[in-house]
Amino acid sequence: MAVSIKCLVVIISLLALSTTPLCFAGGYLYPQFYDHSCPKAQEIVKSVIAKAVAKEARMAASLLRLHFHDCFVKGCDASLLLDSRGSIVSEKGSNPNKNSARGFNVIDDIKSALEKECPQTVSCADILALAARDSTVLAGGPYWEVPLGRRDSLDASKSGSNNDIPAPNNTLPTIITKFNRQGLDVGDLVALSGSHTIGLSRCTSFRQRLYNQSGNGVADGTLEESYAARLRSGCPRSGGDNNLFPLDFVSPAKFDNYYYKNILDGKGLLNSDEVLFTKSSETMKLVKLYAENNDIFFQHYAKSIVKMGNISPLTGSQGEIRKNCRKINS
CATH class of the missing domain: 1.10.420.10 (Peroxidase, domain 2)
Known part of the structure; x- marks a missing residue:
């Protein structure tokens, strides 16, 4: 993939911070994406998740699963979080998600807290990626730096969810x-x-x-x-x-x-x-x-x-930053 001049400049500037920015067609992802626009973003996500997992240990697995089921359908763009509305048919009703995908209320709580701190700045897609990492760590698993800068999709794909997510009985x-x-x-x-x-x-x-x-x-x-x-x-x-x-x-x-x-x-x-x-x-x-x-x-x-979290993200001017993770802005 050709690296744009803009991405090249960002890579050079971030190498001093010992990070590896990841460039895509519309922009780039890197862990410090919100350091200036919403410096408390990661702290807020971690705090809300810690309370949710303390209340119900199973929630860690549920939040981790949301990240998987989002990224395997149209990329990591928070399409999974959209409710059915207008022309949008929610992925929540697909076979892999119906009666099993959960934790949406926790994502709502995180988004609400972030909107109070820095309105329309942190994407729902990035919230899912951070929630997966923080849930894993809280359960005793490994820590990793999360490249950030994803934007949110304007639609969902129930058929993609049915066809692309691996099933328990697949060969x-x-x-x-x-x-x-x-x-x-x-x-x-x-x-x-x-x-x-x-x-x-x-x-x-x-x-x-x-x-x-x-x-x-x-x-x-x-x-x-x-x-x-x-x-x-x-x-x-x-x-x-x-x-x-x-x-x-x-x-x-x-x-x-x-x-x-x-x-x-x-x-x-x-x-x-x-x-x-x-x-x-x-x-x-x-x-x-x-x-x-x-x-x-x-x-x-x-x-x-x-690597999974970097599947086809929307970046730059693509998509939008949703105010409410369950619906598009307009």
């Missing part, structure tokens, strides 16, 4: 394809799957792994039997679709590498977790590596989530 080749479409490779896939070290999943997302056609036993044979029996006790063959189970049953609220250790033991909850170990030697090696070394997992995770 590994399908998941890899969906990541590749976003410029993310197999290494990013395995590292970012580690987000499942925190949070909960609904029975409907993994029921197909628990029952064969006669209704007994383990359908795919990859779940450790005592773990499968425990899951069946709360996830019946029919009903209970919204019953919740920890994605990492060992340390469900702590961001660590037990997610990968569980997969090695046949105790990965989702099919999309299990296939990382059973369907590819390349992904299997990474699962083993992260299970053995938490520090390396954290390093790779931080690198990959910054």
